[in-house]
Every structure is written in structure tokens, then in C-alpha cells.
Amino acid sequence: MRLKVRPLDLDAAGKTIIILNELDALELGLHPLDRVCINDELTAIINTSSKFVKRREAIVYEEIREILDLKDNQEIDIKPIMTFKSKEHIRNKIDGRELEEEELKEIVGDVVERNLNDLELAAFITALYIRGLSKKEIEGLIKAMTETGNRLDIKRDIIADKHSIGGVPGDKTTMLLVPVIASSGLTIPKTSSRAITSPAGTADRVEILTNVELEKEEIEKVVEKTNGCMVWGGALDLAPADDLFIQIEHPLHLDPMLMPSILSKKKAVNATHVVIDIPAGVGAKIQTFSEAKKLADDFISIGKDLDMIIECGVTFGEQPIGHTIGPALEAREALNTIMGNFSYDLVDKVTSLAGILLEITKKSDNGKDLAFKLLKNKSEDKLREIIEEQGGDPKITPGDIEIGGKTLTIHSKRHGKVIRVSNAQLAKLANTLGCPKDKKAGIIIHKKLGETVKENDRLLTLYAEKNYKLEAAEKKLEDMEPIVVVDNLEKYMLTKKFPEEKVLFLRT
Amino acid sequence: MRLKVRPLDLDAAGKTIIILNELDALELGLHPLDRVCINDELTAIINTSSKFVKRREAIVYEEIREILDLKDNQEIDIKPIMTFKSKEHIRNKIDGRELEEEELKEIVGDVVERNLNDLELAAFITALYIRGLSKKEIEGLIKAMTETGNRLDIKRDIIADKHSIGGVPGDKTTMLLVPVIASSGLTIPKTSSRAITSPAGTADRVEILTNVELEKEEIEKVVEKTNGCMVWGGALDLAPADDLFIQIEHPLHLDPMLMPSILSKKKAVNATHVVIDIPAGVGAKIQTFSEAKKLADDFISIGKDLDMIIECGVTFGEQPIGHTIGPALEAREALNTIMGNFSYDLVDKVTSLAGILLEITKKSDNGKDLAFKLLKNKSEDKLREIIEEQGGDPKITPGDIEIGGKTLTIHSKRHGKVIRVSNAQLAKLANTLGCPKDKKAGIIIHKKLGETVKENDRLLTLYAEKNYKLEAAEKKLEDMEPIVVVDNLEKYMLTKKFPEEKVLFLRT
Missing domain, CATH: 1.20.970.10 (Transferase, Pyrimidine Nucleoside Phosphorylase; Chain C)
Structure with a gap:
């Protein structure tokens, strides 16, 4: 059927959508969401309208207009695609x-x-x-997703990589692990994602220090020179299907393709040795040791089939890593730590995971020790080298990193010990403060699990770029208790009483 | 957030969709497909665009514009809806x-x-x-779907109804069953659907004889006067959720809500006694007797909980009903049959199912006999009465019904017996000829299962309104054998031989 095109000044989020008059569609035996082939060239999905599209007219969104370079009123030919x-x-x-x-x-x-x-x-x-998904299906998906994307062209016998299944806020491990590994002489071309709903992704954090949106050839040059990189993977089309699946998975809060998603991206950088971080515990994605073990076994076994040596580190995931959440604050903490001003849980996580990589690549029999030495002695220079090669200022200091000017500090109402630090509540609070879009927004966590707190000690400091977001966060805190401090637990076993809704404990 | 509206001259298939600038959405913590509340009044689903929507601007599709009566450049307020x-x-x-x-x-x-x-x-x-779905879920859905829609307001102690789970082309049973039941003195306010992909729905068939798009009050008047009606249910909003679910189910070819869908519509007309037609057999929706029994048991038991007396008739579903497929041809066959020029399988199906209704409503101990008498003696008058009350010509004759002028007759290439008449192939062929949109298109089936065929006997006659559709159907026939005639089956057990792809049998 020949139709006159009317381009719509609007994109369809990347989809190729064409809108037909309802009767034209019926004449072709087509219904909304069926497919047509335009000009024997492009497959498009149809919508129909009886009122806004005339007979023999077609409205096209920007994507189709651009791909076929269509002009207003230009004629196109459409043919129904009946089986698919x-x-x-x-x-x-x-x-x-x-x-x-x-x-x-x-x-x-x-x-x-x-x-x-x-x-x-x-x-x-x-x-x-x-x-x-069966193992065969996972491997099939990984192959298919890798084959339909770009691959980094880096010629090294050993290519190391690291990935976290995520779920713990404040996890700036990669920013230290990459310089540690690269300074050992190993190659680690790390691509990371931006946050979708979490307060910060690694690409968001690194972007505070240097440019993360590099072309494929630029990345290859950086890696050639420094043995490492820390870039945003999104611009590279490494496994474009994965990004498109995520667009569906994310609004549905379903994540069935965790493993194909991770491993297709590792395959696309030709990784040979990979450490997978599995944060586990209450409040993490993985709750129990047996779940973690099953996931790790799957990673290892599928890695073997794909010629990747994979080991997994199950890490303590019940509270944020380090003391900060939010892109700028986390970048500052990472820089501070690499300069010797340690956040100790962060250092332990970095050296543990880097240690695994150093051992499976046969760099060392005691990887953690070597990692710690590299962290103390060589990683800062390596980080600055990578920052420079990616286009940032290699002399950047923690003091150069700007933090949101609207602040609020939360103090403890009682003496005691911290018995809970909520990943979910702190992440939500950081989002309310503006993360990940407002890069200078975030949270400093002054007290962590097990620490002793005196009355009026600082628990949290909130940072926002905009006052109304700080106020929204303050309001949100009324229904939250992101850090729980208790004393004499044995005296307060009754926490609430109904019908009287008064909280007797925790929020007094 | 306050935004300036730019209405788009386009509808979104009934959905309330608003398009925000990507950064405005992020500032609100929103992602594509999240929800916002507009002016504290209307829930809408967002899309985002970075290029075509300016900051603090919002593009709205026609639905939102109409509901809120928005003008170009008008200010609206949007608030994120975070939990749902x-x-x-x-x-x-x-x-x-x-x-x-x-x-x-x-x-x-x-x-x-x-x-x-x-x-x-x-x-x-x-x-x-x-x-x-559990029984509890089915009943919950039926209640919810009925409560969110209109109900016919007909005050009779007994309201009869009939429904087929569908799947067999050419099934014009309802067009005869309604007059039979209404002429018995029972009330039967029948609402039907139009075809989506099948060659004809009952509403499409009836529309050849009379108007089917009546308002609720008009229908109530018709039923008051004639005891029956045959109308399109779509205009009535009887169970609007069902129609919306179908918009999703249909493109996915999934039909998990068969029972809630059918029974919510029966409940909405206050049906008290219902016969469900379950066509079964090879090529039907239900293949085996045990499947049919399970479905029937569920219908009966759920009917009981909903105060409906339901019985099910499992009918022979391995070939089309009667000799015609396509709205006009089927209407003509129904009219012919009710005037005494019987299609016998159709008559048997009508009287069997009507008989069940006459028995469960205690009209008769031998329902089928009574149904046959009513069919012969009273149903034609009743049909013409209903046609007239719905706004059609009560004097219509089969000869008045126009059939597509482009025709092609298929003859048998051999002597033998019909051993297969394919529902699926005939339905697809009818679609190719233009059904259901081209109402005069369709197929006459000259020979049915078990009939003896001589060489060159007519098997099918195809009708189309447009030549190119007839040609497309002719082409489709090259890969089809909708009616299979065989002779001396015992001599032709080898039907194909590979690698030589020649068909030795069936299509010689």
C-alpha cells in the first residue's frame, strides 16, 4: 500500500513506529502493534488512529523519518509482515x-x-x-548479545575485569580496583553503567574526576597506554540488546537476565579473567549464603564454557560501602582513600576482590597482600594517569570536588550502638536529595554498624543542590530510620502497642 | 512541577500519555513509563524526549487534552506518583x-x-x-470487571444467555438460537463481539441484517418488546476492563482470561441461565474431551458461585459450521436456514444448544424437540421482529444480501471422500479475501467432512470485493489444502519423499 508520509516532530524512544489510518490497517489485515515493512527496507511497528490520520496517510515518528530520510508528503510503500x-x-x-x-x-x-x-x-x-533460564539459554543469550554489538579491540593475552551484581549504595570499589589492577601490569578495560534508580553508578562517580564518554578508539588508546580505563559503557554499543532489555526489565522490576547481561559485556571487552562481586545479606540483592553459592557456581561454570576464568567474591552487603553516597561525595571518598586517608571497609573490599584477580591471573600467590601494596604505593599514580588519558585533570584533589551547598545534619537522640544501617532507606533518601542527576547531592554516613554513638553525635549529613529537595528529604526522614541506634536492648522488647500508635522505642 | 502544555494532534489509542523533557523527568526522579498526577486530577503515564520537548514543556496526546480540556501553552501541574x-x-x-x-x-x-x-x-x-488462575481469582476478576462497567437494566426473573468460546469459522449459531429462545417466551439479551482476526464475529454477521450499535436504553427497549436482541457489546461498556485486556491478549495470542471475560459479560446482562458452547476436536480451541470436561466443570462451578445456572455443550469443532464463511455469506445462510432451507449441522447445533437452555429454564423436558419446533414455526417471525426493532428491514430476503463480485471456484482434482476441512486454513483464506472488513468477501464450502466428491466437483467458491485480494487468496491456496479429498488411502501411504521434495499425494 502506498502512503503519504507526515513526519511527527517527536521521537518514540528509539522505536520505529508508524501510525496508519485504522481502515487502511484493516484493509491490510493489520492491527495495532503488528509489523510492516517500509520501502522493502525497514521493519516498523504500527499504531492506528481513526481520527488523526487520513486514509492513505502515515504519521512517522522521528526514528523512521531519520533512518529513511523522509520528507513531508513523500510517498512510501508498506507491506504487512504477517509471520514473525x-x-x-x-x-x-x-x-x-x-x-x-x-x-x-x-x-x-x-x-x-x-x-x-x-x-x-x-x-x-x-x-x-x-x-x-537454562545454562544453554544463558550461553545462547550471551553469544547472541555479544555478536550483535561492538567489541573492544585490545590485543593482550590476559584481560582482567570486575563486575558487581550491585544493590549496595556507596560502592566505589571499582574506582580503586581498576588502578590497583592496572598498576600490577594487568590490563583492565572497565566499562560501567550510570545509575538508573540507584544514587550513583560507577560511571557517574568517575565522571566527577574525568571524562567517561569516550569513543571506542579513544578507549583502546587509553588502555594501550595505561593498562586500564574507567568509562561509561552505554556509548559503546557493546551489547545493545542488553540495554534494550534493561529498558523493559527496569520498569517491571524484573531482572531475569542478570547473568547474560553481565557476561555479554565482559565478553565484549574480551575479558579472560573476571571477578564477580556478590554483595549478600539482609538488605542486599542476595540474602543468603546458599543463594550466593548457587549464583557463583553458575557464573563459574558458564564462564568456563565461554573461555573466561571467573571467580566470585561474596561481600558483606548489609550497609553502604565507606561513608558516602552520591556521585561527588563518593568520588571524593575514593580519591581520599587512594591518597592514604582510608575508609577501611572500602580498602578491605578493594584488596579482597583485586586479590582474587591477581591470584587467578597468576600475578601472585597472596593477591590481597599484593593488592594492598599496590593500593598504597602505585594506585594513586595510576588513577591520575587514567584520569589524564581520559581527558581529566590529573592533579585533582579531594578539596576540588564541589559538594551540594544545602546541608542538614542528623544527630543521634540517644547513646548506644548502631544495629542497623538501611541500604534501601539511604538510597531512597539520596534519590530524594537529587541523586543521581544532581551530582553534588548525597549523604555522609558518620556512624556505621557496631559503632558506639553518644547522644547528639552526628549520624548523617545530607547534601543537596536545591533547597526544596533538602526539605523533601527532611520530610521523608519522618517516616524513616536509616540508622538505628539502641542501648539496653533487653529493656525495650515492646516496640509498639496497638491501638495506641505511639512508638515506644527506636523513634523516641 | 509546573509545565507548559503542547497538545499533539494525535491520539494514543485511549491511553493517557504525557511526554516530558528527559531532564525534567529526572529532576522529578521519574523514568519512562512512570506515572504522574496532572493537576491533582488525572493519572498519566510518561514518556521522555531530550530533543523534541523543551525544559518545562509537556507534549500531551489527545486523550489528556480532551479529558482536561487543555489549550496550547496552558500551564499544568504534575506530581510524581511513586508507589502504585x-x-x-x-x-x-x-x-x-x-x-x-x-x-x-x-x-x-x-x-x-x-x-x-x-x-x-x-x-x-x-x-x-x-x-x-484459581477459582477465587476468576470470581474476583468477574466481580471486579462487572462492577467497573455498565449493566443492562432488564427486569425479568429468568434471563437466558449463550456464549461460545469460539475458534470455529462460519459459526452463525447465535443468529438462530436467539430467535428460537426469544420465541419460546424466554428473555435473551444477547451481546456479541466483532471479529478481531477471525473472518466474522456475530456482531459482524447480524450487522448485514440490521443495526447492531444500539445505546443501552435502546437495547432495553428492544428486549422489552421482543424478548431478545442481537447487538454489538463493544459500545455498551459492559465490562470495559475485558476489552482493554483483550487489546493486550490479542497481539500476544494469550488468552488466560477466557472464563472471567465470558462470565463478566454474562453477569453484566444479569443472565440467570447460560449455555456455553465448547467446540472441540482437532483444529478447535479445545482438543480433547478431558480438556472440555475440565473447562465445563469450571464454568458450572463458578456459575454456581455467581448465581448463574450454567450448562455447557461440547460441539463438534473440526470443521466450519454450515457452508459459508464471511459476514454477508453467513448472514445469508442463517436467513436461508431460518426460512426452512436448512444447513443441517447448523440446525442440529442450534437446536442442541437452545434445547439445553429450554431445559435448564424448565421450559421443556425435551428441549431439543421444542427448539426444533420453534425454529421451524416461530423463529423467523421473531428474527424479523428483532431486525425491525433494531432498525433494519424486516422484509429482507437472502437475495437482498450482496456478495462480493470477484469470485473463484476451486474444483476437486480427484474422486474420493473429504477427510479434512481445515478451520485454520479456511479462516486465513477468508481473511486474505478481505474478511472481516470486507463484509461481502468470504467462502462457500461445497463439500464437507465425509462427503463423496467426484473429479471436478466444486470444493470451494471464493468471494472478494477487490480483485487483488482474490489474487492474493489464489496465491495463498498454492501452499494450502483447506479441503482434503482422498481415495484408496491404503495405496498411498508414502506422502512425501526427501530429498526430492515432490508431493506424491494430496496435492497431485
Whole structure:
């Protein structure tokens, strides 16, 4: 069918969407969300409108206009696409069938080409979540996702990498681990993500110190020169399908593709030796040791099939790492620590995980010791070298890093010990303060688990760029207790009484 | 946040969608598909654009513009909606938890208010399909779906109704059953759907004879006067959630809500006695007797809880009903049959199902006999009465019904017996000919299962309104054999041989 194009001055979040008159669609036997081929060239998903699109007219969003370089009123030809293999594969997965590598390739290919509509993608993610993925499926997805993306072109026999499954705020481990590993002589081309809902992603933190949006060739040059890099992976199209799946997974709060997602990105940088950080405990993504063990076993075994040596470190994940949350504050803490002003839990985490990498790459029999030496003696220079090569100021000091000017300090109302520091509440509080968008917003945590607190000691200091966000955070604190301090627990076993709603304990 | 509105001259298929600048969204902590409340009044789903929407600007689709009566450049206030109960319920269903009636009510309420985004709806449908629905959930959904819609206001002690789970083309049973039942003195306010992908829905067929898009009050008047009606349910908002669920289920080819969907519509017309047609067999929705029995048991038992007496008829579903497919052809066949020119399988199906209704309503101990008498003696007058009351010509004759002028007849290439008539292939063929949009398009089936065929006997006649559709159907026939005629089966056990791809049998 030939149609006259009317471009809409609006994008469709990357999707190729064309809107037809309802009757034209019916004449072609098409319904909303069916697919057409435009000019025998581009697959597009249709919507229909009876009122706003005339017969034989088509409204196209910016994506289609740009790809086909269409002008207003230009004629296009559309043909219905009636059968669609990926759709059948998705249906099979919904019905509980294990998918073959070829089938996963077709799905991933269509995801990257934007040929699947949102309903199909959501159904696929939901089915993967409910039905689970077999080892064969995970490996098939990793291959398909790597093949449909770019790969870093770095020629080294050993390429080290590190990844955390996430979930713990304030985790600036990567910012120290990369310089430690790179200063050992190993190669570590680290790509990281930005935060979606968390207060900061590693790319957000590093961006405080230097540029993180580099082209593929620039990254290869940085790694060639310094053995390492710390860049945002999003600009590289390393596994574009993963980014597109995340766009569906994230609003649904479903994460069935944790392993393919992580390992496809490792494969895309040609990693040979990988340490995976699995933060575990109450308030972390992984709650129990047995869950952590199962996940680690899967990582190791799938790594083997993909020619990657993988080891996993299960780390204490029940409170934030170090004393800060928020891009600028965390970058400052990382810089302080690498300059010798240690946050000790951070140092232990960095040297433990770096140690694993140094051991599996045969750099050392006692990796943690070597890591600690490198951290103390060589990593700062290496960090500054990487900062410089990525386009930042190598002389940056912690004092150069600006922090939000609107502040509020929370003091303890009682003497006692810290028995809980809530990851979830602190992350939400940091979001309310403006993280990750407001980079100077964030939280300093003055007291952590087990520490002794005197009445009126500082517990938290909040930083915001904007007053109304500080006020919103203050309001949010009324329903929160991100740091719980108790004394004489044995005297206060009754914490609430109903119907009287008064809190007798914790918030007095 | 206050924003200036720019209305987009385009609808969003009924959804309330607002597009924000990406940075404004981030400032509010929002991501695509999150929800906002506009002017403390309307919940809307956001998309974001960095390029086409300026800071502090908002593009709204027609739905929002209309509901809030917005003008270009008008200021609106938006507030993020951060927690959303329905979303949590859906997540619980995904995780395999049975949902409570209250939770289903919240979901259905949000579906009707268009507060759930497509991803959430697709995830919900997929989860319902994979996890299944408990009896409690089915009943909860029916209640919620009925409560959120209109109900016909018909005051009779007994209200009969009929429904088919569908899947068999050419099924014009309802067009005869309604006049039969109404002429018995029982009340049967029948609402039907239009075809989505099938060649014809009952509303499409009836529309050939009379008007089917009536207002609620008009329908009540027709039923008051004639004891029956045959109208399109879509205009009535009887269970609007069902229609919205179907918009998601249909593109996914998932149908987890068969029972809530059917019974909520029966409840909305206050049906007290219902017969459910379950076509079964190879090529039907239900394949085996045990599946049919399970479905029937569920219908009966849930009906009991909802104060409906339900019986189910399992009918032979392995070939189309009667000899025609397509709205006009089927209306003509129905009219012919009611005038005494019987299609016998159709008559048997009508009288069997009507008989069940006459028995469960205590009209007769031998319902089928009574139904046959009513069909022969009274139903034509009743049909014409209903046609007239709904605004059609009561004197319409089969000859008045126009059929598509482009025709093609398919002849048998051999002598033998019909051993297969394919529902799926004939439905697809009818779609290719233009059904359901081209109402005069369709197929006459000259020979049915078990009939003897001589070489060159007519098997099918195809009708189209447009030549190119007839040609497309002819082309499609090259890969199809909708009617299979065989002779001396015992001599042709080898049907194909590979690598030589020649078909030795069936298509010679």
C-alpha cells in the first residue's frame, strides 16, 4: 500500500513506529502493534488512529523519518509482515519450552533491530523470570548479545575485569580496583553503567574526576597506554540488546537476565579473567549464603564454557560501602582513600576482590597482600594517569570536588550502638536529595554498624543542590530510620502497642 | 512541577500519555513509563524526549487534552506518583502468589482508568497465563470487571444467555438460537463481539441484517418488546476492563482470561441461565474431551458461585459450521436456514444448544424437540421482529444480501471422500479475501467432512470485493489444502519423499 508520509516532530524512544489510518490497517489485515515493512527496507511497528490520520496517510515518528530520510508528503510503500519467528519463539518460552541458540539469536537480533513491540518484550522478560533460564539459554543469550554489538579491540593475552551484581549504595570499589589492577601490569578495560534508580553508578562517580564518554578508539588508546580505563559503557554499543532489555526489565522490576547481561559485556571487552562481586545479606540483592553459592557456581561454570576464568567474591552487603553516597561525595571518598586517608571497609573490599584477580591471573600467590601494596604505593599514580588519558585533570584533589551547598545534619537522640544501617532507606533518601542527576547531592554516613554513638553525635549529613529537595528529604526522614541506634536492648522488647500508635522505642 | 502544555494532534489509542523533557523527568526522579498526577486530577503515564520537548514543556496526546480540556501553552501541574499498589499486586502474581479479591479490584480499576502501562499489562497477562488462575481469582476478576462497567437494566426473573468460546469459522449459531429462545417466551439479551482476526464475529454477521450499535436504553427497549436482541457489546461498556485486556491478549495470542471475560459479560446482562458452547476436536480451541470436561466443570462451578445456572455443550469443532464463511455469506445462510432451507449441522447445533437452555429454564423436558419446533414455526417471525426493532428491514430476503463480485471456484482434482476441512486454513483464506472488513468477501464450502466428491466437483467458491485480494487468496491456496479429498488411502501411504521434495499425494 502506498502512503503519504507526515513526519511527527517527536521521537518514540528509539522505536520505529508508524501510525496508519485504522481502515487502511484493516484493509491490510493489520492491527495495532503488528509489523510492516517500509520501502522493502525497514521493519516498523504500527499504531492506528481513526481520527488523526487520513486514509492513505502515515504519521512517522522521528526514528523512521531519520533512518529513511523522509520528507513531508513523500510517498512510501508498506507491506504487512504477517509471520514473525521471534514472536513464536517467545510464545514457546511462555509455554515453558527451552529455546535453542538459533532462536535466541533471532530474538536478540529483532530486539536490536527494534522489531519486537513492548508487549512482546514484556511477555518475554516475564516468561524468562517465571520459567527461568537454562545454562544453554544463558550461553545462547550471551553469544547472541555479544555478536550483535561492538567489541573492544585490545590485543593482550590476559584481560582482567570486575563486575558487581550491585544493590549496595556507596560502592566505589571499582574506582580503586581498576588502578590497583592496572598498576600490577594487568590490563583492565572497565566499562560501567550510570545509575538508573540507584544514587550513583560507577560511571557517574568517575565522571566527577574525568571524562567517561569516550569513543571506542579513544578507549583502546587509553588502555594501550595505561593498562586500564574507567568509562561509561552505554556509548559503546557493546551489547545493545542488553540495554534494550534493561529498558523493559527496569520498569517491571524484573531482572531475569542478570547473568547474560553481565557476561555479554565482559565478553565484549574480551575479558579472560573476571571477578564477580556478590554483595549478600539482609538488605542486599542476595540474602543468603546458599543463594550466593548457587549464583557463583553458575557464573563459574558458564564462564568456563565461554573461555573466561571467573571467580566470585561474596561481600558483606548489609550497609553502604565507606561513608558516602552520591556521585561527588563518593568520588571524593575514593580519591581520599587512594591518597592514604582510608575508609577501611572500602580498602578491605578493594584488596579482597583485586586479590582474587591477581591470584587467578597468576600475578601472585597472596593477591590481597599484593593488592594492598599496590593500593598504597602505585594506585594513586595510576588513577591520575587514567584520569589524564581520559581527558581529566590529573592533579585533582579531594578539596576540588564541589559538594551540594544545602546541608542538614542528623544527630543521634540517644547513646548506644548502631544495629542497623538501611541500604534501601539511604538510597531512597539520596534519590530524594537529587541523586543521581544532581551530582553534588548525597549523604555522609558518620556512624556505621557496631559503632558506639553518644547522644547528639552526628549520624548523617545530607547534601543537596536545591533547597526544596533538602526539605523533601527532611520530610521523608519522618517516616524513616536509616540508622538505628539502641542501648539496653533487653529493656525495650515492646516496640509498639496497638491501638495506641505511639512508638515506644527506636523513634523516641 | 509546573509545565507548559503542547497538545499533539494525535491520539494514543485511549491511553493517557504525557511526554516530558528527559531532564525534567529526572529532576522529578521519574523514568519512562512512570506515572504522574496532572493537576491533582488525572493519572498519566510518561514518556521522555531530550530533543523534541523543551525544559518545562509537556507534549500531551489527545486523550489528556480532551479529558482536561487543555489549550496550547496552558500551564499544568504534575506530581510524581511513586508507589502504585496494582503494580505490586502484578509483581506478586508474577511471583506465583494468589491474588485477593481486593487486589484484583485494584488492578481492574487501574486498567479501566488506564493507569497501568503496556509493559505492566503484558507482564500481568503473561503471568496469568503461566501461573493460571484459581477459582477465587476468576470470581474476583468477574466481580471486579462487572462492577467497573455498565449493566443492562432488564427486569425479568429468568434471563437466558449463550456464549461460545469460539475458534470455529462460519459459526452463525447465535443468529438462530436467539430467535428460537426469544420465541419460546424466554428473555435473551444477547451481546456479541466483532471479529478481531477471525473472518466474522456475530456482531459482524447480524450487522448485514440490521443495526447492531444500539445505546443501552435502546437495547432495553428492544428486549422489552421482543424478548431478545442481537447487538454489538463493544459500545455498551459492559465490562470495559475485558476489552482493554483483550487489546493486550490479542497481539500476544494469550488468552488466560477466557472464563472471567465470558462470565463478566454474562453477569453484566444479569443472565440467570447460560449455555456455553465448547467446540472441540482437532483444529478447535479445545482438543480433547478431558480438556472440555475440565473447562465445563469450571464454568458450572463458578456459575454456581455467581448465581448463574450454567450448562455447557461440547460441539463438534473440526470443521466450519454450515457452508459459508464471511459476514454477508453467513448472514445469508442463517436467513436461508431460518426460512426452512436448512444447513443441517447448523440446525442440529442450534437446536442442541437452545434445547439445553429450554431445559435448564424448565421450559421443556425435551428441549431439543421444542427448539426444533420453534425454529421451524416461530423463529423467523421473531428474527424479523428483532431486525425491525433494531432498525433494519424486516422484509429482507437472502437475495437482498450482496456478495462480493470477484469470485473463484476451486474444483476437486480427484474422486474420493473429504477427510479434512481445515478451520485454520479456511479462516486465513477468508481473511486474505478481505474478511472481516470486507463484509461481502468470504467462502462457500461445497463439500464437507465425509462427503463423496467426484473429479471436478466444486470444493470451494471464493468471494472478494477487490480483485487483488482474490489474487492474493489464489496465491495463498498454492501452499494450502483447506479441503482434503482422498481415495484408496491404503495405496498411498508414502506422502512425501526427501530429498526430492515432490508431493506424491494430496496435492497431485
